[in-house]
Amino acid sequence: MKVELIDIHKYFGPVRANEGISLTLEPGTIHGLLGENGAGKTTLMKCLSGYLSPDSGSVWLDGQPVFFSSPAEAIRHGIGMLHQDPLDFPQMRVLDNFLLAFDRRMLPDRRRGRVMLRELGDRFRFDLDPDAPVTSLTIGERQQLEILRLLALGARLIILDEPTTGISAPQKEQLFETLRFLAEEEGRSVVFVSHKLEEVEELCHRVTVLRQGKVAGEAEMPCPVDRLVEMMFGRSLPPARRVPVEPGSAVLQVRDVTVSSYRLTVEGASLTVRAGEVVGLAGLEGSGQRLFLRACAGLERTAAGRIWMGGRNLTGAPYRRFLEAGVAYMPAGRLEEGLVGGLTLTEHFALAERNGPFFINWAAARDQAAERIRHFNIVGRPESPVEALSGGNQQRVMLALLPPGLRLLLMEHPTRGLDVESANWVWQQLLARRAEGTAIVFISADLDELLERSNRVVVFFGGRMMEPLEACETTVEQLGYLIAGKDAS
Secondary structure (H helix, E strand, O other), rough: EEEEEEEEEEEEEOOEEEEEEEEEEEOEEEEEEEEEEEEEEEHHHHHHHOOOOOOEEEEEEEEEEEEEOOOOHHHHOOEEEEEOOOOOOOEEEHHHHHHHHHOOOOOOHHHHHHHHHHHHHHHHOOOOOOOOOOHOHHHHHHHHHHHHHHOOOOOOOEEEOOOOOOOOHHHHHHHHHHHHHHHHHHEEEEEEEOOHHHHHHHHEEEEEEOOOOOEEEEEEOOOOOOHHHHHHHOOOOOOOOOOOOOOOOEEEEEEEEEEEEEOOEEEEEEEEEEOOOOEEEEEEOOOOOHHHHHHHOOOOOOEEEEEEOOEEEEEOOHHHHHHHHHHEEEEEHHHHHHHHOEEEHHHHHHOOOOOOOOOOOHHHHHHHHHHHHHOOOOOOOOOOOOHHOOHHHHHHHHHOOOOOOOOEEEEEEEOOOOOOOHHHHHHHHHHHHHHHHOOOEEEEHHHHHHHHOOEEEEEEOOOOOOOOOEHHHHOOHHHHHOOOOOOOO
């Protein structure tokens, strides 16, 4: 199926998200859509998949003009989109989520749906338990569920919006293998939306680069990385620099902690983190690092062991007590845990003021929101609903909501979904906090980020916490071996 977007314009008030974009997607190819955060990538793909209607311009399928008033209408024409944040019902089971997409009956044919899910899963090597609750799945497994659902609905063009954000390296390899099979063996079209140059270089046949809502350039792959960077940002970017910092006194002390979840137990975990220190947590998704991090914030109940903050025993204390002790937690799920869908930026900043007046001064709150928007380079306005922002801008909002004077900052994937320039900017903000004495513990799937930004790295494998590594003495290869459960020597 050949798809053509012709002179697409989409505005949100004064924000020109898409301004005269034209693009052709050939069948049997993987087309990369590259650009920094806020460049208009997601908006353009939402216009193509029926989630948004363009203000002007047209979409053509195989030489015929079409108009989609809803995602359901787009999928009936063979176009489906996998969003950066999976669209599912976490409290329901895998099979129910799968069936809801295409079976409109009150009592769907569960037996037939189970067979279809199993057959599709076996075909693409996606091992999903139909009876497992979606809450027990990793981000990568939730993506797999959505891909199978789109295929069951007959999608001939599949759009993937930042699909590698927050998934493990093996899941990424499996995803890439599936996308190549869909394009090369089945002749389907794939649009791979990303800001990661190395992934576009590895996977795509052709790439279109957007900058500030317009097409900055197109290229057949392979293409020199410097040229792609120049098209994305209009200039080359300097490499990140490590700034040495002498850690201070102990802030967080964890001793022999055991914490369990639906599928995993982390047992006997111990770690000391000092003021001004950055500690990275590595491991395949579901290896225990997230469970451990949430226990350090009081969000998971420990079964054994002790947790101290600045010499104060907080074992078994609720998250509120950790907040009072100067701890903050930034989750990976932006709209699921970090932000509140339906609220504006002004309302978010007003609610984040813990010591504010009983009655909110909305004029002052709006002024504060405008100042935070400027300082954190958020593409949005005080009255913008948070769900209307791009994923990268939602990430900036979560950073802007963090209170000052923190003793310990715990983060899941702090640069998730951010382009190179935005990620460097985020780390400038974080390292400024570190210079003030804040200790930082973060999870990342990016091995280079872990080694470049951390003083020490702790690897988790199958619920086991390994001894901390000095980041400056560890290579990406050694870290990769340990994450896979192999001896790095």
